[in-house]
Amino acid sequence: MKDCIDCAIRSRAVQTLTPEEFNIHRENCAELELEAGESIFKEGQLSSHIAYLKSGLAKIHKKGIKGTDQILKIVKPSHYIGLQTILLNKVHQYSSSVIEKSVVCYVDIHSFKDLITRNANFANELILHMCEDEMSYFNRFVNVHQKQINGRLADSILFFFDEIAHSNKFVIPLSRADIAALICSTRESVIRSLKDLIDMGAIKVQGKHFEVINKELLISISNKG
DNA sequence: GCATTAACCACAG
DNA sequence: CTGTGGTTAATGC
Numbered sequence: 232m233k234d235c236i237d238c239a240i241r242s243r244a245v246q247t248l249t250p251e252e253f254n255i256h257r258e259n260c261a262e263l264e265l266e267a268g269e270s271i272f273k274e275g276q277l278s279s280h281i282a283y284l285k286s287g288l289a290k291i292h293k294k295g296i297k298g299t300d301q302i303l304k305i306v307k308p309s310h311y312i313g314l315q316t317i318l319l320n321k322v323h324q325y326s327s328s329v330i331e332k333s334v335v336c337y338v339d340i341h342s343f344k345d346l347i348t349r350n351a352n353f354a355n356e357l358i359l360h361m362c363e364d365e366m367s368y369f370n371r372f373v374n375v376h377q378k379q380i381n382g383r384l385a386d387s388i389l390f391f392f393d394e395i396a397h398s399n400k401f402v403i404p405l406s407r408a409d410i411a412a413l414i415c416s417t418r419e420s421v422i423r424s425l426k427d428l429i430d431m432g433a434i435k436v437q438g439k440h441f442e443v444i445n446k447e448l449l450i451s452i453s454n455k456g
Numbered sequence: 457g458c459a460t461t462a463a464c465c466a467c468a469g
Numbered sequence: 470c471t472g473t474g475g476t477t478a479a480t481g482c
Contacts, residue, residue, distance in 0.1 A: 379461070380462070416463085
C-alpha cells in the first residue's frame, strides 16, 4: 500500500496539515491505478469518498436528456474531483472517469470533513480550489454559448496545448464524439471543424495526435468565436 | 429571398 | 469509431 508520506504531489490543502492531522489523512486514503476509460465514480452512487487525481487525465461528465453524456470539464493532475458532495449531497450528482492511464487517490469523506473543521487553512485551500473551479465553469459557459463551433474547438485545442501538453505535438485522449460532448456539438461538426482548422493551417491532426502549427491563428479563431 | 451554420441521418471504411 | 455527403431547420443580411 502506497503512503501519503511518499506522495510527491500533495495538494496545497494537505500541505497545511499538522503532523497529527496528516496522520489522520493518510490513514483514510487509498491510491488506485486506473486504466483509460475506467470510472472514478458514477452519478447516482453514494459519495463515500472524494478523489484526488495524482497523474493522468480525467473527465467529469453528466447524463443529459438525450442519453449521451455531456462533458463538463477535463481534470488535470493535482486537482480534486467530487468536492461538492462533501457538504451538498450524499449521492454523486455527476460521473467521473479517467481518459488515460491515471493514478487516483480516494479520500474518505468523513476524515475530510473532520479536517475541514479542525484546520482553517485546510478549509481555505479547498475553498480556493472550488473558486478556481467555478471560475473555469463561468468562462466555459460563456465561451460555449457565444462562440461558434470553430471557436469552441480552437478553445479546447488550446486548453490541451497550454495546460496539458508541454510541446507543439500532443495527444488528446478523446474520441471525436467525446470532443463533441465537451464543446456541446456533434461528432460530425467536430470532424468538419477539425478539417476547417487543418485547411486554415492552424493545426495538423492524425487521429488523436494533434500538432499546433499556428498558435496565433488558433487564438484569433478562438477570440473571434 | 439568399447565405451561413450546424444538427440529423445514412452509409462506407 | 471515423469520415463524408445530403438534407433540413434556424438565423441573419
